[in-house]
Amino acid sequence: GSNSPLSPSRGFYSRQLYVLGHEAMHRMGAADVLIAGMRGLGVEIAKNVILSGVKSVTVQDEGHTGWTDLSTQFFLNESHLGQNRATCSLPQLSSLNSHVHVSAHPGPLDKDLLLKFQVVVLTDSSLDDQKRFGDFCHSHGIKFIVADTKGLCGQLFCDFGKDFMVLDQDGEMPASAMIQTIFKDNPGVVICTDDQKHGFSDGSKVSFSGVQGMTELNTRGPWEIKVRSPHAFSIGDISGFSEYERGGVVTEVKQPCTISFKPLSEALLDQELLIFNDFGKMERHKTLHLTFQALHNFVKKEQRLPNPRSQSDADALLDLVRKLNEVAQLEQLDEAAVKSLSYTAQGDLAPINAFIGGLAAQEVIKACSGKFTPLQQWLYFDALECLPEEQDQLDDSTFSAKGTRYDGQIAVFGSAFQEKLAKQKYFLVGAGAIGCELLKNFALIGLGAGDKGHVTVTDMDFIEKSNLNRQFLFRSQDIGKSKSEVAAKAVKAMNPQMNISAHQNRLDPESEQVYDYHFFMGLDGVAAALDNVEARAYLDGRCVQHQKPMLEGGTLGSKGHTLVVVPHLTESYGPAKSSSNAAIPLCTLKNFPHRIEHTLQWARDQFEGLFKQTPENVNMFLRDADFVERTLGHGDAEALEVLGGVWSSLVDLAAGGQSPTSFEDCVKWARCKWETHFNNDILQLLHCFPPEHVTSNGLPFWSGSKRCPQPLTFDPNNTTHLDYVVAAANLYRQIHGVKGTRDRASIAKVLETVSVPAFTPKSSVKIHVTDEEMEEDKKKGSHDAAKLEELKAKLASSSLKNPAKPMYPIDFEKDDDTNFHMDFIVAASNLRAENYDIPAANRHKVNIFILSLIYSKTGTLKRRGWVMEEGDF
Numbered sequence: 001g002s003n004s005p006l007s008p009s010r011g012f013y014s015r016q017l018y019v020l021g022h023e024a025m026h027r028m029g030a031a032d033v034l035i036a037g038m039r040g041l042g043v044e045i046a047k048n049v050i051l052s053g054v055k056s057v058t059v060q061d062e063g064h065t066g067w068t069d070l071s072t073q074f075f076l077n078e079s080h081l082g083q084n085r086a087t088c089s090l091p092q093l094s095s096l097n098s099h100v101h102v103s104a105h106p107g108p109l110d111k112d113l114l115l116k117f118q119v120v121v122l123t124d125s126s127l128d129d130q131k132r133f134g135d136f137c138h139s140h141g142i143k144f145i146v147a148d149t150k151g152l153c154g155q156l157f158c159d160f161g162k163d164f165m166v167l168d169q170d171g172e173m174p175a176s177a178m179i180q181t182i183f184k185d186n187p188g189v190v191i192c193t194d195d196q197k198h199g200f201s202d203g204s205k206v207s208f209s210g211v212q213g214m215t216e217l218n219t220r221g222p223w224e225i226k227v228r229s230p231h232a233f234s235i236g237d238i239s240g241f242s243e244y245e246r247g248g249v250v251t252e253v254k255q256p257c258t259i260s261f262k263p264l265s266e267a268l269l270d271q272e273l274l275i276f277n278d279f280g281k282m283e284r285h286k287t288l289h290l291t292f293q294a295l296h297n298f299v300k301k302e303q304r305l306p307n308p309r310s311q312s313d314a315d316a317l318l319d320l321v322r323k324l325n326e327v328a329q330l331e332q333l334d335e336a337a338v339k340s341l342s343y344t345a346q347g348d349l350a351p352i353n354a355f356i357g358g359l360a361a362q363e364v365i366k367a368c369s370g371k372f373t374p375l376q377q378w379l380y381f382d383a384l385e386c387l388p389e390e391q392d393q394l395d396d397s398t399f400s401a402k403g404t405r406y407d408g409q410i411a412v413f414g415s416a417f418q419e420k421l422a423k424q425k426y427f428l429v430g431a432g433a434i435g436c437e438l439l440k441n442f443a444l445i446g447l448g449a450g451d452k453g454h455v456t457v458t459d460m461d462f463i464e465k466s467n468l469n470r471q472f473l474f475r476s477q478d479i480g481k482s483k484s485e486v487a488a489k490a491v492k493a494m495n496p497q498m499n500i501s502a503h504q505n506r507l508d509p510e511s512e513q514v515y516d517y518h519f520f521m522g523l524d525g526v527a528a529a530l531d532n533v534e535a536r537a538y539l540d541g542r543c544v545q546h547q548k549p550m551l552e553g554g555t556l557g558s559k560g561h562t563l564v565v566v567p568h569l570t571e572s573y574g575p576a577k578s579s580s581n582a583a584i585p586l587c588t589l590k591n592f593p594h595r596i597e598h599t600l601q602w603a604r605d606q607f608e609g610l611f612k613q614t615p616e617n618v619n620m621f622l623r624d625a626d627f628v629e630r631t632l633g634h635g636d637a638e639a640l641e642v643l644g645g646v647w648s649s650l651v652d653l654a655a656g657g658q659s660p661t662s663f664e665d666c667v668k669w670a671r672c673k674w675e676t677h678f679n680n681d682i683l684q685l686l687h688c689f690p691p692e693h694v695t696s697n698g699l700p701f702w703s704g705s706k707r708c709p710q711p712l713t714f715d716p717n718n719t720t721h722l723d724y725v726v727a728a729a730n731l732y733r734q735i736h737g738v739k740g741t742r743d744r745a746s747i748a749k750v751l752e753t754v755s756v757p758a759f760t761p762k763s764s765v766k767i768h769v770t771d772e773e774m775e776e777d778k779k780k781g782s783h784d785a786a787k788l789e790e791l792k793a794k795l796a797s798s799s800l801k802n803p804a805k806p807m808y809p810i811d812f813e814k815d816d817d818t819n820f821h822m823d824f825i826v827a828a829s830n831l832r833a834e835n836y837d838i839p840a841a842n843r844h845k846v847n848i849f850i851l852s853l854i855y856s857k858t859g860t861l862k863r864r865g866w867v868m869e870e871g872d873f
Contacts, residue, residue: 012099012469013053019171019557021844024369028054031368032116036060036109037123038085040072040348040408040444041149044357045121046093046102047075049364051469056101058117059093061086062108063124068401071408072350074440074494078405095475097468111136119143119367121360127296134159134264143367146264147360148292150305151344151412152386154356155292156379158363159261167256167370171558173845175199178594179248180704182214188238189228190250193594193705197230198250205253206235210837213245214238222253246700247707249595249839256370261377268293271328273377285380287321287334291341292380294320306342308399308411314342340384348408350444354437356381362558372558387412405495406446422450422497425522427515429507429539430529431459431483433470434553438527440473442498443491449498458503459484507535520546528552540565540573585771591685592769594705596833596841600849603828606677607731607812607821614645615735615807621646621795622806628795636788643791649736649807650800659805663733663740667750670728672757674714674721678831680759682711687761707836714756716748720827720834725751727824735807814850822846 013025020028031054035046038061050057065073065080065088075092076085086104094102105113109129114120120137122130122145130146137144138159146157177198183189192198200206205224208217217223217238225233267273274289276282297320298313299305306313318338325333359379366374398414401407406418424447428438439457442448448455463471463478463486473490474483484502492498505511507530526543528550530536536552543550543565550565552573565572588594589602621627632639651657653665660666691708693701702708715721726747733740741747768774794800812821822843830840841849 012097012465016052016469020365020369020371024168024371025053027370028052028365028368030055031118032056032058033119033121033364033368034058034060034105034114034117035121035123036125038063038073038089039069039124040074040350040353041147041357041360042121042123043073043075043089043093044353045123045147045360045364046089047096047472048358048361050093050096050100050102051472052361052365053097053469054100054364054368056103057093058103058105059086059089060105060107060109060113062106067403067405068348068408068411070405071348072353072444074350074444077494096472098476109133114142115140117142119145119364121145121147121364123147123360126300127293128300130157131265131268138162138261138263144264145360145363145367147356149349149352149356150292150295150341151347152349152352152383153288153292153341153344154352154381155288156356156359156363156375156381157264157267158367158375158377159263159267160259160367160374162260164259164261164374165256165370166259166366166373168254169257169373171372174252174254175204176249176251176595178705178707179208179211179250182211182217182238182244182248184214184238184241184243186237186239187226187234188236188241189232189234190225192231192250194231195705198233200225200227200233200252202227205255206250207253209249209251209839211244211248213243214241216241217248246703247837251839259374259376267377269327271330275375275377275379277379277381281382283330283332284334284337284382284384286330287337288341288380288382289378290321290324290328290330290333291317291338294324294338295341295345305345308346309343314339317342337382337384340387341382344387344412346408347412349412350409350441352381352383354441409445418446419450421446421453422448423452424448424524425453426455426525426527427519427523428455428457428527428529429459429535430531431457431471431473431487431502432461432467432529432531434555435459435483435529436471436473436487438529439487439491439500440494443495446495446497448500449495454499454501456501456503457484457488458505458507459487460504460506507539509538515542517546520548523548525549525551530554536573537575541575543567544572587768587771587774588705591767592706593832593836593838594707596829596838596845597849599829599832599836599838600825600841600846602832603825604812604850606828607824610673610728611731611735611810612812613809614649615809617642618646618649618807619809622801628792632788632792636785640788640791643788643795647791647794647800650805660733660736660738663729663738664750664753666729666733666736666738666740667725667747668754669732670725671714671751671754673728674724674831675756675759677828678712678835679714680711682709682835683759684761684765685709685767686711687763688765688767707838709835710837712831712835716751720830722748723823724827724831727820727827730820731810731824734810737808814847822850825850 016025033049033054033056035042035049035057038059042059042061046057046059061084063085064082065076065085067081069076069085070078073085075089080088084106086106090102090104114133114136120133120142122133125146134144138161141161143161144159146155148155175198177192180191180193182191203224205222207221207223211217223235225235227233262270262273271286271289274285276285294317298317306317318335321333321338363375366372398416399411402410402415410418426442426448428435431439435457442455447453461483463474463481463483465479468474468476473487478486482502482504484504488500488502492500503514505514507515520542526539526548528536528539530539540550544567547567549567550573552565553562554560563573564570584598584601588598589605593599593602628643631642648658650659652659652661658669660669686709689701691702695701722744726742726744729747730740730742813819814822826843826846829846833840
């Protein structure tokens with residue numbers, strides 16, 4: 001279909017592809033989804049599902065727009081009052097994703113309509129309809145979801161049928177481990193290297209690759225295993241196999257599983273199907289399961305929801321819950337929660353809808369794709385702690401409807417609280433995926449929407465195609481425009497009362513003239529929607545300095561976290577902490593990789609060094625007279641590398657440098673780099689440590705996690721070999737401002753003329769086996785003082801700076817398939833993997849690794865706060 005992730009829409013779905021993969025996205029692209037109810041919760045679900053990329057979405061609603069709808073329904077406005085909600089929402093919903101067909105059904109729900117869909121979602125529905133349509137969907141193999149919110153409470157239910165197949169239960173990359181040795185026995189025992197635990201569990205199935213000697217393992221399987229220890233497991237009878245020699249990788253083979261669901265009418269009576277997300281609220285959520293049923297009974301009898309703060313309605317609802325408990329037999333009823341729900345049931349809150357709507361949409365994705373384990377089967381959520389502790393002292397009259405867009409919120413918190421919200425002055429840093437959601441919620445709740453209120457948003461980035469899939473305030477016509485400006489304009493359209501100004505400043509010490517003492521002291525709070533830990537830590541420091549609360553959140557795939565920092569009450573975010581405990585040792589990266597993650601990290605480091613750091617160093621040298629002296633203060637080894645790179649980048653090839661004057665020079669440089677990395681460096685390593693080399697203990701040097709490498713021979717007909725040269729040459733020409741070509745045939749022709757210098761390994765070269773060894777040698781100092789003096793003299797030459805030839809550093813961008821960045825990473829990593837007989841990674845896996853690398857550096861999910869992931873449900 002047109003929404004296949006392999007079609008032109010691939011850029012739109014690029015970030016989602018890293019999480020779901022191509023197969024799951026193809027399955028989603030065949031799914032037709034019905035979402036019933038277009039109030040605040042329904043539109044949240046529809047928005048998320050449309051962005052995710054199903055085949056079609058139909059939104060159904062017989063109702064007409066009222067004032068309370070504007071509290072949470074961000075695609076309705078005052079001009080829609082009195083008109084059908086589904087029809088009025090359609091234009092905005094359709095514009096979210098041109099690859100998804102969106103239609104409106106303003107008529108009633110019936111069984112004939114339901115038969116057209118693979119997934120049906122009910123919101124704002126009666127219990128009778130939930131039972132009736134739930135039974136029908138269950139018997140006809142239609143996945144069925146119910147989502148509901150009342151005030152500060154939310155409910156979610158899933159029924160995916162009698163035999164729902166989950167193809168990937170957690171969505172994580174398959175676990176893999178390096179093999180140290182294998183004992184030929186019945187059962188055979190596999191010992192993995194001790195640098196990390198294998199991560200398998202009893203009953204897991206695994207496959208083998210790259211095993212030398214006992215090669216039968218590479219072609220048979222998958223093998224079911226029994227775990228013996230964190231580094232060992234047993235497999236079947238291998239006593240008749242060849243002797244194990246060395247090497248090999250064992251990789252988990254993910255197995256599908258089948259789950260059986262009960263229809264809603266049966267599941268209502270089964271307390272075992274309640275999934276708890278907060279163990280401090282187990283009794284409350286058991287009570288809420290009954291209270292939501294009682295609420296339906298109340299509405300059926302009274303034809304209305306309980307009135308805000310009505311004691312008699314609360315007592316009536318509590319009586320209904322007690323009657324239901326005569327069957328359910330809960331040991332303890334949370335009667336305070338029942339009353340609180342009754343007091344606030346007429347409320348309609350944007351943040352609660354956003355949360356339950358996000359979860360419900362994720363369940364739709366699971367239903368369509370077979371990826372991740374679905375909810376089995378009930379989930380309740382509440383934020384009743386938001387209510388004041390002394391509720392009885394509140395003036396009941398302040399909670400009645402005022403005929404304004406905030407009526408859904410006033411029913412919960414009262415009009416005085418709404419006035420307070422309107423006066424707030426808030427600073428939002430970041431207008432990406434989380435920033436867009438926060439701004440939407442700010443507009444709906446009326447934050448800063450009064451005479452004295454204001455919201456300031458800053459984001460230095462511009463909109464790209466890959467943003468559109470999850471940054472819902474942006475459309476394709478906005479590509480290239482400022483994120484903060486487009487986002488501010490979009491939420492102003494949602495709520496014209498919003499007072500908002502957009503900035504394009506990076507938040508760092510350089511912008512402290514703008515965000516100074518007076519700016520921060522004028523704020524009531526700060527929200528962080530950032531994507532790196534350094535910026536979060538800096539903003540946190542500014543908030544601590546000025547004693548302002550900070551709300552912070554982050555996501556990574558299907559995982560997310562939030563953190564609330566309140567001065568004098570909670571711990572602050574704190575300074576940036578490095579995750580060095582998980583860092584790959586430098587010597588492993590440089591000489592002894594044994595996992596694809598090592599070669600990927602090496603390739604990423606190569607990109608940074610060659611195409612970003614060296615050009616930046618050259619530009620600093622050209623404009624800063626003290627650059628050389630300052631670099632010398634970093635130690636001889638680093639100074640030699642940095643200053644050598646600067647000199648060679650400024651001097652033409654004819655004079656012994658590496659500065660190109662033509663694209664042919666760039667191709668030659670790329671070809672020689674290929675030879676250095678994938679042939680010469682390996683020959684040197686094998687010269688220092690031959691394949692038969694033994695340690696001082698008499699053990700083979702190349703064993704365990706040390707894989708004996710093999711040099712590669714360049715072949716222009718080998719796709720990966722040419723990929724590297726094409727990408728490297730084009731990136732090199734970009735940093736030097738030289739014109740070039742993407743044409744592979746032309747580049748292959750240039751390669752025929754390139755003369756590659758012969759290489760002879762040197763006995764004087766020392767290769768460090770451990771990081772400790774490397775550090776000791778650094779402390780001893782270098783024997784390269786003469787080389788450094790020579791470099792200093794060369795760099796002192798005025799001809800290098802006259803005329804100055806600035807370079808053009810490249811910032812890595814993974815979402816553009818045309819910029820050669822990912823081409824370089826994939827080719828460089830896989831060539832190095834071939835050197836060390838490590839299974840190669842396809843582009844999709846490289847994308848996932850790069851994304852996880854970005855977030856491991858940003859520490860998005862490694863901080864304190866509330867964390868949620870698929871496994872929680």
